[in-house]
Amino acid sequence: MKKFLLAFVAVTIAAASNASAADYGPADIEKAIGTYKANEVRFARDYAGKSIAFTWTFHNARARLFGGGYRVNIGNGGIGGNVDCTVTDQTLLDKIVEWNKGQRIQVSGIIDDVTFGDLQLKQCKIEAL
Numbered sequence: 676m677k678k679f680l681l682a683f684v685a686v687t688i689a690a691a692s693n694a695s696a697a698d699y700g701p702a703d704i705e706k707a708i709g710t711y712k713a714n715e716v717r718f719a720r721d722y723a724g725k726s727i728a729f730t731w732t733f734h735n736a737r738a739r740l741f742g743g744g745y746r747v748n749i750g751n752g753g754i755g756g757n758v759d760c761t762v763t764d765q766t767l768l769d770k771i772v773e774w775n776k777g778q779r780i781q782v783s784g785i786i787d788d789v790t791f792g793d794l795q796l797k798q799c800k801i802e803a804l
Contacts, residue, residue: 696726697726697727697728697783698725698726699722699725699727699728699786700727700729701729703722703727704729704756704758704794705756707721707786707789707794708755708789708792708793708794710722711789718789722786723786723787724786725785725786726785726786727782727783727785727786727796728783729781729783730779730782730804731749731750731779731780731782732749732750732751732776732778733747733749733771733775733777733778734748734750734751734752734757734776735748735752736748736762736768736771736772739761743763744761744762744763745761745762745768746759746760746761746762747759747761747771747799747801748793749780749782749801750793754792755791755792755793756792757793757794758782758793758795758796759790759793759794759795760782760796760797760799761796761799762799762801767801770803771801774803778803779803780801780802780804781801781802781804782799782801783800784796784798784799785797785798
């Protein structure tokens with residue numbers, strides 16, 4: 676029990692330090708998308724190129740039509756309000772293939788753009804919880 680508690684505390688601290696090291700967190704996803712809809716130049720100034728970290732749910736993964744790799748959709752699905760990451764790392768893809776919709780995941784990356792109302796990240800790091 677003691678080992679489990681120590682491991683839980685270590686994971687919690689690591690997740691908190693990763694999130695606190697990022698420029699933005701989970702509450703900023705909706706704000707960033709709203710800023711993009713209101714003024715793309717302001718979005719570029721305030722969000723593009725900045726880091727973000729959050730915990731959310733895996734929705735799905737599918738092959739990208741252009742550019743190779745896979746698009747991992749994070750959030751509740753539907754149109755808009757989600758986060759997309761492009762993943763090309765085969766080791767990570769081998770893990771993602773085992774996930775089911777609703778899997779809790781820790782995500783960090785660099786804010787890139789908004790497409791169809793979804794926040795686009797690059798240089799994503801994704802880990803199952």
